[in-house]
Amino acid sequence: MTPHNELRLLPWSGPDGKPCFLSTNDTGGLLSRLADTTEADQLEVGRELLEHAMEVLVDAKAEPAELRLLARDLTEALRDTLRVAISRGHRLSTPVGAAHEGGDGSSRLPAAAFG
Numbered sequence: 001m002t003p004h005n006e007l008r009l010l011p012w013s014g015p016d017g018k019p020c021f022l023s024t025n026d027t028g029g030l031l032s033r034l035a036d037t038t039e040a041d042q043l044e045v046g047r048e049l050l051e052h053a054m055e056v057l058v059d060a061k062a063e064p065a066e067l068r069l070l071a072r073d074l075t076e077a078l079r080d081t082l083r084v085a086i087s088r089g090h091r092l093s094t095p096v097g098a099a100h101e102g103g104d105g106s107s108r109l110p111a112a113a114f115g
Contacts, residue, residue, distance in 0.1 A: 009087040011038045011080065019083075039084045046077035 007021035014020050022031050056062050
């Protein structure tokens with residue numbers, strides 16, 4: 001794997017709401033592992049919230065207050081999910097010249113990148 005010189009966007013904000021970043025090439029370090037665990041937890045909460053949202057939305061008796069709370073929770077989960085996606089996208093390694101291999105100017109990931 002190619003070493004990264006970029007900062008990692010962490011899955012939490014600072015006290016003033018600004019993004020937090022980690023500068024390290026050690027993916028097994030304490031903060032990297034904590035960030036990985038936090039990202040996994042955030043994605044799981046989002047999955048569970050989506051299931052709950054589908055149940056609430058088919059309930060014709062759902063109260064406006066419940067729907068507002070659901071919208072707030074979904075907004076927070078979406079924010080967290082987007083932050084995880086951005087962070088992980090920045091950490092994908094792209095070999096030099098890989099963006100031109102497709103012939104159409106698009107970059108392509110090998111099949112192995114998808115598990």
